Amino acid sequence: MGFETGWIANPPYPGKPKAKRALPAYEKADAGGLGDASDNDLTATFDHGFIEVDPELWLEGPDHTLYVCGSYQGLMEYWIERAALGDPAYKDTAALIAEKYAAEVEALASFWEKKQAQYEPSKGGQQTVTLERSLKGIDGTGKQVTVTPGTYPCLGTETRRIPGETQLSPYSVSITFGDKRVLINPDTLSGYVDEHVVEAKSLGLANTLKAETIRALFAETKSLISAYVPHGQWLGDEHVHYVTSDEMGAVFVLEKMPASPDAVEGARRKDGDFFELGANTPGVRFGDHIFIQRDYLGIGVEYHEAVHRLAHPATLKILGWGFNEGATEYFTRMLVAGAGDSHKQVRPDGQYQSEREGIEALINLDVFTADDLAKAYFGGQMQALFDKAARRLGKDFSLQAYALHLQGGHASAARQTLQDLLTD
Ligand SMILES: [Zn+2]
Structure with missing residues (x-):
């Protein structure tokens, strides 16, 4: 295909200002691999349109970071971190979604008015x-x-x-x-998360799980996840932490288990807002460790977090938080759906529902297959997702913009935009 113009540096998330980050790049070595780290910050060069990108030339560097090849006026070639780039259709697709989102906000106004009056x-x-x-x-x-x-x-x-x-x-x-x-x-x-917790309790499922039990479901379920589940003890009891709401707040701030009640209070003082966000979150993963709130037993939080453990970092980095959560939840449900009575969980629809629906729309509308998604999510094979999306939707649609909008209330507008493009 060759080099394309119109690529941008640091594509913005919806509703957030454009990040002013330097662009991680390497010179292209004579043999084709990563050469020296680039001394030049290419951000300005991008903003002036001097750099073109070949979306078909990918390379996986250290720490599982993916790079694509960029060319400076045909003179010099670089490997540039793909996660820091937006494709040429990014802005147009983001604008289409923003338009749809504004219409939704307007339509929702009367919905909220009625709710508020209650x-x-x-x-x-x-x-x-x-x-x-x-x-x-x-x-x-x-x-x-x-x-x-x-x-x-x-x-x-x-x-x-x-x-x-x-x-x-x-x-x-x-x-x-x-x-x-x-x-x-x-x-x-309205408490829909609660309903499932209550149901899980009444069915006797609200139990903490041993790492062995969590691993067993991954090993037993025959699905397209199976190929990516490591043999051996990839998750140990030392990695599985059941915590209280306050401890989860501290985990968010400290990115590890708080050592003592004092450490919990220290974390609360350090960043109250983030602490609060954590205290209201059922589960999280940091490094090899997964954390599950004791208030959310029996609803599959362990399995969602364990799926995160198996992910290649490229999906989160390149396609963003919402896409990553949607894919994680998509595979979690696949896993839990294949569980027999010994692993039964009451997985609520509400967990990452809009993000998951954004993923399902891509698969149901034949943009790519569940297998393609698994190869990208677990194996870091991102290129096929972009290639297939370009084949199905043309060069005017940005999969990346769609993916970065699967959050913050924009997910339904993104999904609607995709549907419209394929049914017009
Ligand atoms: Zn998650």
């Missing part, structure tokens, strides 16, 4: 709010408050959101807790 007692809404589990809220001074389960007077709504939470509702609900007026995030009041 919490306005003066407009005929409910007089009380019932919490099934404890919830973090903020008081009038912005200080964090833990609201325990119970039924509380409902005072109405405010447009402020609770800091540190991924809150979909464009408003928060005000309740009386003790002698205070406290704002809480209404997203979790």
Whole structure:
């Protein structure tokens, strides 16, 4: 195919400013491999369109990092980190998705208005709010408050959101807790994650699992994951940590198990918002270690995190957080669906649902196959995904832009954009 113009450096995530990162690049050695690290920061060269990229020339360098070949005016060739580049269709595809997203936001306004009115007692809404589990809220001074389960007077709504939470509702609900007026995030009041936890408990599945049990499901399930499951003890009990909500907050901040209750409090003081995000997250992986909140047993969190363990880093780096979570969840469900009674889990649909649906759309619309996805996700073979997407959708569609939009509420707009392109 040869070199193409129009590539960009550091493609932005939706709603985020363009990162000002230098572009990791190597000179191309005479033998074709990675030469010396480039002294020049190529970012400006890209911004002026002096560098062209050949999307068919890939190379895997140290630390499983993938590079593509770039050419400076036909004079000099470089290996440039693929994750730091956006393809020529990136901006146009991102603009199409942004347009669709704006239309969705408008359509959702009336949906949220109706939801919000439910919490306005003066407009005929409910007089009380019932919490099934404890919830973090903020008081009038912005200080964090833990609201325990119970039924509380409902005072109405405010447009402020609770800091540190991924809150979909464009408003928060005000309740009386003790002698205070406290704002809480209404997203979790519907509690669909809870339902599965409760169901898992009633079925006797809410148990902690040994690493051996987790490994056994990977070994027993016959699916396209099987080829990528290592033999031997790739996950040991020393890698599997069951933690409390506060410990998970600390794990997010420290990227490891907190050594003591003091370390938990230290982490909370160090980065309260990130701590809070962690405290509300069922599972996470750092390096070889997986962490599972004890409040989320029996719903497959261990398996989702263990799938992460087997991933090649290229998917996350090049196609972003949302695509990576969607693919992880796609394979987790494949794994759990193949489980017999001895490994039964109640996997909720709500876990990474929009990200997973973004992945399923690509497979259902024949952009690439589940097998292609497995080769990329577990084996780092990214090129086939891009080649197949270009064949199916043409050069005006950017798989990368689609992938980077599978998050932050943009996933459905991205999926709709893809569908429209293939059905027009
Ligand atoms: Zn995940």
